Amino acid sequence: MGFPMLVPFSPWCWLLLLVVLKCSEASSDLNKSTNSTAQHEPNVRFAAASSEADEKISVFALDYDYVQIPYEVTLWILLASLAKIGFHLYHRLPGLMPESCLLIIVGALVGAIIFGTDHKSPPVMDSSIYFLYLLPPIVLEGGYFMPTRPFFENIGSILWWAGLGALINAFGIGLSLYLICQIKAFGLTDVNLLQNLLFGSLISAVDPVAVLAVFEEARVNEPLYMMIFGEALLNDGISVVLYNILIAFTKMHKFEDIEPVDILAGCARFIIVGVGGVFFGIIFGFISAFITRFTQNISAIEPLIVFMFSYLSYLAAETLYLSGILAITACAVTMKKYVEENVSQTSYTTIKYFMKMLSSVSETLIFIFMGVSTIGKNHEWNWAFICFTLVFCQIWRAISVFALFYVSNQFRTFPFSIKDQCIIFYSGVRGAGSFSLAFLLPLSLFPRKKMFVTATLVVIYFTVFIQGITIGPLVRYLDVRKTNKKESINEELHIRLMDHLKAGIEDVCGQWSHYQVRDKFKKFDHRYLRKILTRKNQPKSSIVSLYKKLEMKQAIEMVETGILSSTAFSVPHQAQRIHGTKRLSPEDVESMRDILTHNMYQVRQRTLSYNKYNLKPQTSEKQAKEILIRRQNTLRESMRKGHSLPWGKPAGTKNIRYLSFPYGHPQPIRRDPKVADFTGDDSSDSELPSIMFKPYPRTGTLKKETQEIIPMKSFPRGGKPCHFGYPRNTSQEEHVGAGRREALRPKPLFHAVDEEFESGEESEEEASAGGSRWSAEHRPSKQYHRSHSPLLQRK
Amino acid sequence: LGSRASLLRLYHRFRALDRNKKGYLSRVDLQQIGALAVNPLGERIIDSFFPDGNLRVDFPGFVRVLAHFRPVDDDDSGMRDPKQPEPLNSRMNKLRFVFQLYDLDRDGKISRHEMLQVLRLMVGVQVTEEQLESITDRTVQEADEDGDGAVSFLEFTKSLEKMDIEQKMSIRILK
Numbered sequence: 001m002g003f004p005m006l007v008p009f010s011p012w013c014w015l016l017l018l019v020v021l022k023c024s025e026a027s028s029d030l031n032k033s034t035n036s037t038a039q040h041e042p043n044v045r046f047a048a049a050s051s052e053a054d055e056k057i058s059v060f061a062l063d064y065d066y067v068q069i070p071y072e073v074t075l076w077i078l079l080a081s082l083a084k085i086g087f088h089l090y091h092r093l094p095g096l097m098p099e100s101c102l103l104i105i106v107g108a109l110v111g112a113i114i115f116g117t118d119h120k121s122p123p124v125m126d127s128s129i130y131f132l133y134l135l136p137p138i139v140l141e142g143g144y145f146m147p148t149r150p151f152f153e154n155i156g157s158i159l160w161w162a163g164l165g166a167l168i169n170a171f172g173i174g175l176s177l178y179l180i181c182q183i184k185a186f187g188l189t190d191v192n193l194l195q196n197l198l199f200g201s202l203i204s205a206v207d208p209v210a211v212l213a214v215f216e217e218a219r220v221n222e223p224l225y226m227m228i229f230g231e232a233l234l235n236d237g238i239s240v241v242l243y244n245i246l247i248a249f250t251k252m253h254k255f256e257d258i259e260p261v262d263i264l265a266g267c268a269r270f271i272i273v274g275v276g277g278v279f280f281g282i283i284f285g286f287i288s289a290f291i292t293r294f295t296q297n298i299s300a301i302e303p304l305i306v307f308m309f310s311y312l313s314y315l316a317a318e319t320l321y322l323s324g325i326l327a328i329t330a331c332a333v334t335m336k337k338y339v340e341e342n343v344s345q346t347s348y349t350t351i352k353y354f355m356k357m358l359s360s361v362s363e364t365l366i367f368i369f370m371g372v373s374t375i376g377k378n379h380e381w382n383w384a385f386i387c388f389t390l391v392f393c394q395i396w397r398a399i400s401v402f403a404l405f406y407v408s409n410q411f412r413t414f415p416f417s418i419k420d421q422c423i424i425f426y427s428g429v430r431g432a433g434s435f436s437l438a439f440l441l442p443l444s445l446f447p448r449k450k451m452f453v454t455a456t457l458v459v460i461y462f463t464v465f466i467q468g469i470t471i472g473p474l475v476r477y478l479d480v481r482k483t484n485k486k487e488s489i490n491e492e493l494h495i496r497l498m499d500h501l502k503a504g505i506e507d508v509c510g511q512w513s514h515y516q517v518r519d520k521f522k523k524f525d526h527r528y529l530r531k532i533l534t535r536k537n538q539p540k541s542s543i544v545s546l547y548k549k550l551e552m553k554q555a556i557e558m559v560e561t562g563i564l565s566s567t568a569f570s571v572p573h574q575a576q577r578i579h580g581t582k583r584l585s586p587e588d589v590e591s592m593r594d595i596l597t598h599n600m601y602q603v604r605q606r607t608l609s610y611n612k613y614n615l616k617p618q619t620s621e622k623q624a625k626e627i628l629i630r631r632q633n634t635l636r637e638s639m640r641k642g643h644s645l646p647w648g649k650p651a652g653t654k655n656i657r658y659l660s661f662p663y664g665h666p667q668p669i670r671r672d673p674k675v676a677d678f679t680g681d682d683s684s685d686s687e688l689p690s691i692m693f694k695p696y697p698r699t700g701t702l703k704k705e706t707q708e709i710i711p712m713k714s715f716p717r718g719g720k721p722c723h724f725g726y727p728r729n730t731s732q733e734e735h736v737g738a739g740r741r742e743a744l745r746p747k748p749l750f751h752a753v754d755e756e757f758e759s760g761e762e763s764e765e766e767a768s769a770g771g772s773r774w775s776a777e778h779r780p781s782k783q784y785h786r787s788h789s790p791l792l793q794r795k
Numbered sequence: 796l797g798s799r800a801s802l803l804r805l806y807h808r809f810r811a812l813d814r815n816k817k818g819y820l821s822r823v824d825l826q827q828i829g830a831l832a833v834n835p836l837g838e839r840i841i842d843s844f845f846p847d848g849n850l851r852v853d854f855p856g857f858v859r860v861l862a863h864f865r866p867v868d869d870d871d872s873g874m875r876d877p878k879q880p881e882p883l884n885s886r887m888n889k890l891r892f893v894f895q896l897y898d899l900d901r902d903g904k905i906s907r908h909e910m911l912q913v914l915r916l917m918v919g920v921q922v923t924e925e926q927l928e929s930i931t932d933r934t935v936q937e938a939d940e941d942g943d944g945a946v947s948f949l950e951f952t953k954s955l956e957k958m959d960i961e962q963k964m965s966i967r968i969l970k
Contacts, residue, residue, distance in 0.1 A: 414967065414968075488937050488954075489933050489934055489937065490933075490937040490938050490954050491954070491955065491957075491958060493913075493914065493930075493934055494893070494954075494955055494958070495958065495963070496917060497836065497893070497896070498893060498960075498963045498964055499963070500834055500836045500917065501836060501840060501893065501896065501964070502864070502963065502964060502966065503830075503834060504830075504831055504834045504836060504837060504840040505861065505864055505966060506966055507828055507830035507831055507834070508825065508828060508840070508844075508861070509808060509861065509966065509968065510808045510811070510812075589933065592926075592929065592930050592933060595922060595926055595930065596918070596930065599918045599919040599921055599922045600917055600918055600919070601835050601918070601919060623833070623919070626919060626920055627832075627833050627834070627835050627837075628832060628833060630916075630920075
């Protein structure tokens with residue numbers, strides 16, 4: 001069966017699979033026995049029970065019917081999860097094939113078990129279950145995790161490509177298949193045009209995001225990424241809309257005559273359905289954002305509000321026969337920005353994880369249904385239809401890709417290369433969507449439904465396995481990297497340095513876009529929308545406590561991993577040992593290369609990495625923390641020594657700079673929306689620094705610096721006017737100020753430094769054993785608390 | 796120094812970074828780019844905008860640094876007037892830019908210590924000091940030809956001659 005493919009799974013996974021097998025066999029046996037003696041069986045049981053009850057109460061009984069449905073569904077989901085664990089344990093697999101492959105295999109396995117044990121699979125997917133319960137979470141997750149800024153930058157191309165591409169594919173495939181059906185030799189003449197068009201529309205629903213994980217390492221540039229994402233997002237919606245319209249057509253016209261009026265009505269309906277859905281979604285998004293403004297005291301219901309409103313937008317749109325998918329997508333996109341600001345950190349995490357969980361459960365179930373129907377008796381195999389379907393799918397996708405991109409390239413500032421277009425063409429992998437639509441075809445209107453289902457299954461299997469597995473090597477091949485020769489250690493280091501440099505400079509350049517439209521929207525947003533939809537007076541104390549908590553935790557971690565040992569930042573060797581020619585064996589070089597590859601920091605991913613099946617923020621967070629902590633330490637070390645700072649900056653700037661880190665620090669994932677806000681924000685909170693600002697006695701500097709820890713959000717504005725209090729008009733005065741600061745440096749800086757790490761300082765101080773420092777430390781901590789409270793009172 | 800459209804965008808970016816509308820950027824402005832804070836080379840990148848110990852950079856200076864990263868146009872490489880100074884995005888100048896990131900004391904050589912510092916910045920915390928030192932030794936040894944224990948600019952360029960520097964150090968939006 002599918003067992004040879006399960007080889008990479010770890011042994012304990014095997015064991016669990018066997019256990020599950022046994023369970024379902026046992027249950028099926030039980031069912032068989034109950035089913036075979038159908039009607040009188042329950043009676044007999046009851047009779048037995050009651051007769052037994054006459055004598056005594058049965059101590060141990062088994063009632064499987066009661067729990068059958070939830071039990072089996074849970075088992076399937078659990079099986080899929082175990083398979084995923086096994087999949088990721090063997091770490092090279094996710095790069096080889098998309099996770100949909102895995103899910104399909106699991107589905108086929110379950111289908112085989114059910115078929116083999118002749119079990120009546122209880123929950124059969126029908127139209128309402130799919131459209132009401134299984135589809136919304138998948139679409140919601142896609143909409144929520146979509147990166148908004150690149151989406152709107154490329155929205156013209158995305159709409160053009162996704163919308164027209166879906167239409168071209170659907171009609172192209174439908175029409176070509178209709179022509180094939182006319183040929184008498186294949187025995188398909190009873191399939192009429194409408195049915196072919198419908199089939200074309202459902203087979204053109206692609207799910208290219210599933211393959212994104214495969215070529216994640218190859219640096220896919222941002223517009224290409226957005227194209228693929230946008231296509232996946234909009235494609236489902238468009239094909240479902242088309243599907244519904246065509247089904248309506250099929251119901252209306254049992255005969256072959258379709259009037260032009262109806263076609264026009266169909267087109268108008270298409271547009272109205274699409275636009276109306278988006279409109280509904282936006283309204284619901286705003287409502288939910290508004291409501292989250294008031295939930296600060298009951299943050300436990302925040303995820304609930306988010307989910308319920310999204311689901312409500314879907315249902316409301318569906319009531320009016322508008323496109324629920326587009327509604328829920330628009331709702332997620334609108335809601336995301338404001339909700340993220342309003343909602344507490346834990347709710348934010350909950351929402352993300354819960355969304356992923358829901359969507360992966362849905363998809364798993366769909367794939368299991370798919371597996372069940374693969375291994376079953378409801379197939380009709382027609383060679384001509386199936387082969388031509390496959391062929392036409394590829395041909396029409398190629399045509400639509402190259403034609404549409406040729407046109408849209410004329411209007412883009414950064415046109416897509418042929419290489420990009422090939423990647424887009426090849427990523428046309430079908431997924432759960434097309435299977436569901438095929439499965440839900442009404443049998444009354446489609447006498448040859450089985451053939452359609454078979455053809456859909458073949459296309460899905462083909463694209464997912466063959467295209468999914470080969471797209472990785474293809475992309476790497478197209479990426480034209482000179483990785484065939486081994487680079488020397490020298491080169492590796494320099495290459496990585498240059499990558500970091502490039503990423504850094506790109507960050508300095510910022511994001512560019514059609515800034516006029518974006519600026520206008522930002523102004524509108526800032527002036528009106530934000531005031532309505534986001535909370536006033538973001539509580540600063542939660543941020544402070546979060547920061548303190550994190551600092552302490554990291555300081556503890558760092559001591560434990562030995563970073564804080566002073567030898568890590570030792571003074572430069574006085575005598576540079578000239579090593580001369582120390583012959584290193586090739587193994588040494590290899591091990592060095594190994595060390596470098598595993599330990600060098602990754603370059604910041606400018607291209608957003610989206611993984612459909614899990615959230616992976618961990619490595620970059622850890623890396624960011626390490627870099628920040630190390631930098632804080634280096635600067636503190638150098639200041640403590642009192643000699644000139646490595647890069648000759650005025651000392652005061654360093655202090656402020658520490659404070660800027662934690663802003664990005666506690667919430668690295670959430671950083672991006674906030675960084676975007678930085679550049680646009682007016683200094684609305686500048687009163688804070690001016691209150692704190694006191695020109696200069698030593699204690700004055702202390703107070704300033706302590707207080708600046710707290711208002712992190714307003715910090716950047718705080719940084720400016722408090723730039724140590726001297727007029728910045730002439731650089732000479734700056735130098736004077738710096739000179740003054742140099743004079744002040746030995747003592748206040750001790751305090752300044754101690755204050756900032758007040759919480760984490762306790763453990764760090766022990767490591768560096770500054771006995772004399774304790775007294776110095778206690779004084780500023782008092783001041784810290786003193787200054788802490790006035791600010792809190794200000795709230 | 797770039798097309799008009801990209802200059803305009805750079806100017807807008809400059810203005811956006813310059814929060815108090817001072818007309819120039821100081822270190823603090825650049826430090827507030829959140830993404831640079833988590834770049835291991837963030838500090839050094841910021842420093843490269845302030846050559847010769849200046850404390851502020853005006854717009855021409857800003858553009859001058861970024862001009863190093865313009866993609867190289869293939870068409871005009873052959874027909875340059877040799878008397879004019881090399882454009883900032885030539886291979887040599889790109890390499891010079893990278894060299895200055897290593898060479899902090901500007902003595903024209905990357906000493907072993909400077910290489911060690913860079914390596915330390917770029918590597919995670921699990922690597923021990925001895926491993927770092929041996930990697931540094933190997934790096935210097937590979938590039939160093941005259942045996943002085945340091946890598947001069949020429950040696951640096953030579954060790955990277957096989958690499959496609961133009962492509963690595965080009966940012967396409969700066970075109």
